[in-house]
Amino acid sequence: MNALHSTAAPPSSAAERETAIEARGITKIFGAANGFMALDNVSVAIRRNEFFTLLGPSGCGKTTLLRVIAGFEPPTMGVLSLNGRDISQLPPNKRPVNTVFQNYALFPHMSVANNIAFGLEMLGKSKSEIKDTVTEMLKLVQMEHLRSRRTSELSGGQQQRVALARALAPKPEVLLLDEPLSALDLKLRKEMQIELKRLQHETGITFIFVTHDQEEALTMSDRIAVMSAGKILQVGSPREIYAKPAERFVANFIGESNFLNATLAGDSVTLDAGGRFTVTPPEGVADGEVSVLVRPEHASVRAGEPGAGELAVTVETIVYSGDATTLHLKLATGETFKAKQPNAPAEAGVLPAEGDSAALTIAPGAVTVLKD
Amino acid sequence: MSEASLTTAIVEERVKPAKRRRAYNVRRLPGFAPIALFTFFALYAPLSILVFYSFNAGTSLAIWEGFSLRWYQQAANNAQVLDAAVRSLLLAAVSASVASVAATMAALATTRTRRFKGRTMIYALINQPLMVPEIVTAVALLIVFAWIKVATGYTGMIYLIAAHTAFCIPFCYLPIRARLETMDDTLEVAARDLYAPPLKVLTRVTLPLLWPGIIAGYMLAFVISLDDVVITEFVKSAGQETIPTYMLGQLRRVVTPEVNAISTVILVAGAVLVTLFFWISRGRR
Numbered sequence: 288m289n290a291l292h293s294t295a296a297p298p299s300s301a302a303e304r305e306t307a308i309e310a311r312g313i314t315k316i317f318g319a320a321n322g323f324m325a326l327d328n329v330s331v332a333i334r335r336n337e338f339f340t341l342l343g344p345s346g347c348g349k350t351t352l353l354r355v356i357a358g359f360e361p362p363t364m365g366v367l368s369l370n371g372r373d374i375s376q377l378p379p380n381k382r383p384v385n386t387v388f389q390n391y392a393l394f395p396h397m398s399v400a401n402n403i404a405f406g407l408e409m410l411g412k413s414k415s416e417i418k419d420t421v422t423e424m425l426k427l428v429q430m431e432h433l434r435s436r437r438t439s440e441l442s443g444g445q446q447q448r449v450a451l452a453r454a455l456a457p458k459p460e461v462l463l464l465d466e467p468l469s470a471l472d473l474k475l476r477k478e479m480q481i482e483l484k485r486l487q488h489e490t491g492i493t494f495i496f497v498t499h500d501q502e503e504a505l506t507m508s509d510r511i512a513v514m515s516a517g518k519i520l521q522v523g524s525p526r527e528i529y530a531k532p533a534e535r536f537v538a539n540f541i542g543e544s545n546f547l548n549a550t551l552a553g554d555s556v557t558l559d560a561g562g563r564f565t566v567t568p569p570e571g572v573a574d575g576e577v578s579v580l581v582r583p584e585h586a587s588v589r590a591g592e593p594g595a596g597e598l599a600v601t602v603e604t605i606v607y608s609g610d611a612t613t614l615h616l617k618l619a620t621g622e623t624f625k626a627k628q629p630n631a632p633a634e635a636g637v638l639p640a641e642g643d644s645a646a647l648t649i650a651p652g653a654v655t656v657l658k659d
Numbered sequence: 660m661s662e663a664s665l666t667t668a669i670v671e672e673r674v675k676p677a678k679r680r681r682a683y684n685v686r687r688l689p690g691f692a693p694i695a696l697f698t699f700f701a702l703y704a705p706l707s708i709l710v711f712y713s714f715n716a717g718t719s720l721a722i723w724e725g726f727s728l729r730w731y732q733q734a735a736n737n738a739q740v741l742d743a744a745v746r747s748l749l750l751a752a753v754s755a756s757v758a759s760v761a762a763t764m765a766a767l768a769t770t771r772t773r774r775f776k777g778r779t780m781i782y783a784l785i786n787q788p789l790m791v792p793e794i795v796t797a798v799a800l801l802i803v804f805a806w807i808k809v810a811t812g813y814t815g816m817i818y819l820i821a822a823h824t825a826f827c828i829p830f831c832y833l834p835i836r837a838r839l840e841t842m843d844d845t846l847e848v849a850a851r852d853l854y855a856p857p858l859k860v861l862t863r864v865t866l867p868l869l870w871p872g873i874i875a876g877y878m879l880a881f882v883i884s885l886d887d888v889v890i891t892e893f894v895k896s897a898g899q900e901t902i903p904t905y906m907l908g909q910l911r912r913v914v915t916p917e918v919n920a921i922s923t924v925i926l927v928a929g930a931v932l933v934t935l936f937f938w939i940s941r942g943r944r
């Protein structure tokens with residue numbers, strides 16, 4: 288098995304050359320008897336220089352996958368390769384991969400500069416090279432003024448920057464980030480999101496970022512893998528994941544969703560509540576009963592009787608949230624529906640009141656057929 | 660930013676006492692003060708008397724005849740006391756050192772490994788010497804060492820060192836393990852991630868952070884060894900007096916304030932060590 292991989296021809300096609308990390312059939316089971324399957328046959332290819340996010344709820348296996356890539360957990364089955372080379376058997380200290388830990392894990396007995404120098408020292412770099420790189424890294428994360436501080440004297444945001452500098456200093460092929468922003472307050476988190484994007488851009492290093500925060504994933508990533516119960520459900524750009532989720536779980540996890548029952552016939556879907564839409568159904572979905580997704584912001588409501596192409600609804604609750612108003616509606620079928628309307632500068636008064644009958648319009652192209 | 664957080668800290672500091680006053684307070688329970696006072700009296704009155712009479716000019720332990728340092732001088736010039744003191748210190752230093760090394764390895768093996776079957780059993784086995792009555796251990800060692808002495812003819816210090824090391828190990832193990840358990844083991848993972856091979860992780864991250872625990876364990880073991888009578892009395896060969904066994908021997912003859920003087924010195928030395936122990940284990944968290 289191993290011999291087969293090592294004798295394989297070096298990757299030649301452009302697509303293959305672009306892959307940094309490739310996981311093939313990675314399975315991780317914790318505990319021998321009736322073990323817990325944290326990763327279930329996961330295969331994914333992560334491209335070079337990409338900001339790749341593993342997104343999912345806690346316990347979905349995203350951190351385990353990260354730890355397998357770092358080498359902290361050996362996979363029960365499967366092959367992990369970096370630039371076409373099988374690294375499944377390498378210990379973490381022999382992988383050109385560094386990690387930014389959720390709690391930063393800065394060495395408390397060392398200064399900021401010594402923390403950043405640690406990886407370089409272990410790689411046997413010369414004193415002068417270490418000094419130069421540390422200075423460069425401190426500049427990169429804007430921490431030059433704190434180089435000789437103890438790490439315990441730093442604020443959370445500063446510790447975050449030191450952890451980034453320490454992991455970037457050895458110039459790894461891949462940087463792994465395990466929910467690094469979760470301990471920061473909202474304002475600092477927004478700042479660090481931009482900072483991380485800048486660092487990724489400047490260093491050209493592949494970032495693999497783990498988060499459970501869908502908004503963070505959407506704003507930062509080049510591509511996102513949505514995970515649930517040890518499996519990757521969908522991989523795609525933020526736009527693809529949001530606009531064309533393949534499964535109900537993905538749609539539900541990312542953004543607000545309305546799920547409606549419908550009947551599919553070819554490229555046309557008819558909602559049970561009424562209305563016919565042209566769709567591109569995903570592969571493997573047969574004609575007949577299906578679930579469809581409509582995002583709340585892709586529907587509009589007006590007071591009055593429904594006309595042609597409009598659905599009759601009853602307004603149940605109205606929630607005002609500053610930039611928008613969300614109307615909770617009941618369709619003729621008894622299904623619930625949320626419609627989100629951007630708020631006009633002046634009180635337009637076109638919105639119905641709670642308890643009113645109203646007319647709902649779903650924008651053409653807003654209906655997505657789901658696999659399940 | 661730091662100014663703001665400082666202000667918050669000050670404000671919180673001011674608010675806290677007010678909150679505390681409202682909380683449940685055992686000091687308000689009836690009899691609290693008398694019980695506390697009596698306990699402190701019971702703990703420290705005998706010691707105070709002992710220290711007081713160590714400065715007695717007369718030979719009595721009960722009749723004060725004026726201040727003098729004569730018993731300190733006498734103890735310092737007593738060849739037997741000096742011999743015993745040197746032996747005690749040497750024994751404590753060697754035993755505590757060996758025990759610290761063994762306990763550090765044991766603590767690493769029981770906290771920095773994947774959970775294995777029988778780990779709880781290992782804890783129990785390491786700490787067992789704390790539960791076994793000292794007199795039982797002493798008799799057991801007496802018998803075993805007697806065999807070895809007969810078989811080899813060797814009667815040197817090694818028996819005392821072995822015995823003291825053995826009962827010191829759990830005292831070293833406990834603070835070291837406690838320290839390891841409060842230490843974040845992602846630090847070691849991080850070091851590994853930053854290209855440190857396992858031995859470098861130990862020398863560059865684990866041991867420097869564990870150091871306060873090891874020092875604390877060493878000091879505790881040192882004091883315990885210095886203080887031991889029962890096991891030493893059973894294990895020592897002829898002429899191998901330590902300070903405690905020497906004093907015990909003196910009590911069988913004429914008791915003079917010399918014993919008080921020696922006790923006072925040990926008391927002070929012990930207090931200094933325990934204070935250091937406390938500081939070191941509290942600081943550098």
